[in-house]
Each structure stands twice: as C-alpha cells, then as structure tokens.
Amino acid sequence: SYQAEKIYNLTIMKKEYRKKITSIYNNIPIIMALFITSLFLFINIANAQIEGRSSNPSPKMENSKNNPSANPKNRTNAGEEIDKLKNEIEILKKKIDQISALEIGGFFDVSISNYKNKPNIFAIGDFELDIRHVYKENLQVAAALVFHEGAELKVGFIDYHIFGSAISPRGRLFEDDGLHIQIGKFDVPFGNDWQNYPSINRISVTPPLTTEMVMEGGYNDEGIRILFNLVSINATIFMLDGIEEKYSYGGNSFGGRIGLTPFNNPYMLSQRSIPVFEMGFSYIHDIDSSGYIAERVYAFDFESKIDPMILRGEYYYRDKSAGIIFDGYHITCAFDFKNLFSFPLIFFCRYDHFKMENYVPDSDNDIIPTEDSDKNDDKLSRITAGVNINISDISFLKLEYQHFIQTYEDYRKDAYYSEYLYYIQLVITF
Secondary structure, eight states, X not given: OHHHHHHHHHHHHHHHXXXXXXXXXXXXXXXXXXXXXXXXXXXXXXXXXXXOOSOOOOSOOXXXXXXXXXXXXXXXXXXXXXXXXXXXXXXXXXXXXXXXXXXXXXXXXXXXXXXXXXXXXXXXXXXXXXXXXXXXXXXXXXXXXXXXXXEEEEEEEEEEEEESOOOOSSSSOOSSSEEEEEEEEEEXXXXXXXXXXXXXXXXXXXXXXXXXXXXXTXXXXXXXXXXXXXXXXXXXXXXXXXXXXXXXXXXXXXXXXXXXXXXOOTTOGGGOSOOSOEEEEEEEEEEOTTSOEXXXXXXXXXXXXXXXXXXXXXXXXXXXXXXEEEEEEEEEEEEXXXXXXXXXXXXXXXXXXXXXXXXXXXXXXXXXXXXXXXXXXXXXXXXXEEEEEXXXXXXXXXXXXXXXXXXXXXXXXXXXXXXXXXXEEEEEEO
C-alpha cells in the first residue's frame, strides 16, 4: 500500500513538472523556439507532452487481491517503477533549469520625420530580439534577431570565456574582467559608435557621419575574435570575412581595437555605462583574394562622463586602394539632467564632418590627388541637437533636429534632399 501510494504521488509530481514545462513553452513564440533549436544544437530541449494514464492506482486497498504490493514479486516491480519515476522527474527538473537560464529581451522603435521630404513620415524601425544562454559556466551562446521587412540574424556567436562572466550580444560587452574567444557574427569593435548601433543604446536618433558615411552604415561581419578586459585595459583582435566582401573583392579582414580607461574600469556589472574616461585606437587591414591590400581603415576615439557631462568623439580614415579616401569625425556633447535634478532627460548636441577624396594610385601605391581633390563639393558637415527622455526605464522618447552646413553636389541631387531634418522616435524595451 505504501509503495502504491508513493508511485501515485510521483506520477502526479511528474505530470505537474510536464505541465510546468509546457506552460513555459507556451509563453515563448514559436519562431524563437525554432531559431534557438536550429542555431544552438547542443541545447537539446524537447517539447514536453502531457500523457494521460488509463487508470490511477488507488492509495487505499481493501485486500490482497486488489493490492498488487501485497505480492513480494509486485513489490520489486513497484520499487523499479519508483526509481524510474524519480529519474524522469530529475530529467524534467534539469529541462526547467535550462529553460529558466535562457535570458530573453529586446526592443522596437517607431519614428516620425521629414527625412528627405518623403511623403510617408511614419516609419517602423527594427524589432530586435536578444537571446543569451550560459552553458556549464564557461560556454555561452548569444544572438540578436532583427525583424525589419524580413528576419535577419544580426548577431549570433558562441563564446568561451577562459575567465570572466557572460557577455551581452550587442552594445557594451564586458560586465567584468575577462578573456573571451568568440566565433560567429557580431558588431565589429571599431571606434566607439559600434556600441550604439541598436536604437536602445544610442542617445540620438541618427548615427554620426563616421558610421553613416565612412563605415557605410556600420560594420557587422562573420569571423572570430578574442576579447580581453583587465582593470584599465580592454582589447579586441579579430579575423573576419572581409569589409569589402560585399564588393566581391574576396579575401579577409584583420584588425583590432585597444582601449585605455586610466581612471576606472567601465565594465563592472554595477555600472555598464559610459566610463569616466576612455581612449581607443582601431585598425582594419583588408586584403583581396590575391593577397593584395584592398583597403586600410584607422580610427581614434575617446569617451568620457563626469557627473552630468558626457563627451564623445571619433576620427575615421578609410583608404580604399581602388582610388577613394573617406575620412570624417564627430564631437558629441550631452548633459544628463538625471545626475543633478533626478529628471530623466539628456540633452545632446553633435557636430560631424565627412570628406570624400578620389585619387589615382601610382605603381608604388602612393597617392596622386586628382584635380578636384581640393574642392569643397566632396564634403559634408552638419549640426545635430535634441533630447532623450527616459520613460519608466522601459521606453525612451527622442526628439532631434539636424541642419546641414555644407553638402556636395551629388548629395544635393537627391530628389528628397532637405537641408533641415526633424525626427521623433519612441523606443520600447521588453
């Protein structure tokens, strides 16, 4: 009778665990489950189904005929059934722990603007789903799936950290000191604006010209990288498919970034924010399929936050061996009213400049400027100002104004060109 009651209780417990797993899965979108299963093969989480039993043994038995446990032979079978149920319950517990360890978050944005005087002023931005899972302490998988006129895997990598903790898929990477080896697809650490590609991380609505024009929207690529952060030094070394891969040059890109934070460690878990002061140097060396230099890209950046004042800047120089040089810079200043008046508003102002120069390389790859290289019609400069309002830490309202001070002819030829631009953006997090 005791064994029969124990079997009955364990069976009920097993059903409850199955229901719990089923309930968890019902709260996760189907596309997310399929994506995680296909991307991370080693996370083998099967959909649990509740199996009904044709009959439940009664905990109370009147005689030995109706009580199988009264028979010694049946007692042995009952013990085996109890052990089997205990093992199944342990497996179900582990599955629940695996699901619970999966961190899921994201954001989306909606904006209104007179961008290039287009008649449709409303725009739905990216809907991003960030996923992170730590497996056996030192192994992590992370991904960022972006939906915008289709689905795109923006970030997806496997991370092995020799020491340190888990790392975020995008934005500022380190939460503490660490040494990481990653393989997959990621935002390439170059300059400092790569930390602000997602709208949730950017103070302003639009990126600076260094990202928009010099890096042609930002650099995201597949490859392998090593990340290192210790006290006041952080560094990244990477090998990638190639910054010019989309132009069919082939080959690969090699490079890295080193950053110095002499006054503090900005990547502590309690303050994953702008550092007191950081300066960095970045370099990308791209070669074509024949092993010749396709282009070289340099960047110098700095960033600082002292009480309410935020200061950030970058200078980029990009030399394409095909005969084009891009260079540009921006200086961004911001004032965080939350630090002084507990009002969640940031005022920002940015000046940025971009120049494009054509040249004809000689046999020694020295630059021979063209006749038009000194003209002003290959330059852009603009001023951007606005406010960023934090609404309950789950959404942000941004208002931005842009004025082009200097433009070049081809840029002005666009039918939708506008000297003055206005933006309103609402970012929602979850």
